[in-house]
Amino acid sequence: MSELVQKHPSGGYILEELHPGMYAEKEVLVTEDRIGQFAEASDDFNPVHVDEAFAAKTAYRGRIAHGLLSASFGSAVVGTILPGAGAIYLTQTLAFHKPVRIGDVVLARISVASVDETSARVVLKCEGYVGDDLIMDGEATVRVPRRRRPAKD
Numbered sequence: 001m002s003e004l005v006q007k008h009p010s011g012g013y014i015l016e017e018l019h020p021g022m023y024a025e026k027e028v029l030v031t032e033d034r035i036g037q038f039a040e041a042s043d044d045f046n047p048v049h050v051d052e053a054f055a056a057k058t059a060y061r062g063r064i065a066h067g068l069l070s071a072s073f074g075s076a077v078v079g080t081i082l083p084g085a086g087a088i089y090l091t092q093t094l095a096f097h098k099p100v101r102i103g104d105v106v107l108a109r110i111s112v113a114s115v116d117e118t119s120a121r122v123v124l125k126c127e128g129y130v131g132d133d134l135i136m137d138g139e140a141t142v143r144v145p146r147r148r149r150p151a152k153d
Contacts, residue, residue: 002111005082012084015120015144023111024082028073030065030104038069064099070136073108074126078142082110083122086145090121094138104130113139120146 001021008017028034039045044066047054055063071094078087100106111125122144128136 007081008084010085012086012145013082014086015115015117015122015146018083018112018115018122018144020112020114022082023109024077025107025109026073026077026081027105027107028076030069030100030102030106032102034069035063035065035102038066038072042066042068044068060099062101064101065104067094067096067100067136070096070100070106070108070128071126071138073106074110074128074140077108077110078124078140082112082124083142083144087122088143089140090143091141092126092138093140094126094136096136098130098133098135100130100135106130106135110140120144 003022005022005024035049039050048058048060048064049066050063052063075089078089107129109127109129113123113125115122120143122142124140124142126138126140127134
C-alpha cells in the first residue's frame, strides 16, 4: 500500500517509523540559474549543458540539464523529507532515460522499498518525472537513525 508522507515534525523519520510503501515527492523547476550554479558547484562545464550553439549541433538539438542536477532533487527528498534529517547515503544507482531542459519541472519521487532493522538500512526506489515521462530511476541505500536525540533544555 502506498502512503504519501510529508516532512516529519522532528525533521526526520527514525528506522522504526519507516515501512515499505511510504513515499515523498518534490517538484523543482529547472532554470538557467540552477544549471549555472550546478556547473559551478560540480566544475562540470560540458558545453551540452552550458553552450546553446554547441548543444544545438548535438543529438539533443539544444541544451540539457546535467543528469546529476536532476538526481540531486531526489537527494533533497532523502535528506529533508523521507527519511529526512539524519539519513546518510551509502549507495545509489541511476539510469537516465530522457533529457531535462530549461523550463521543465522535475518531480522527484522517493519510495521506501525495504527496511532492514538489523543494519538500520533502508532501500529506496528513486524516480524522476517530467510530466508523465520517466526521466531517471534507480535505487539508494541509506542508513537511518534508530532513535531521536533528546531535546536540549
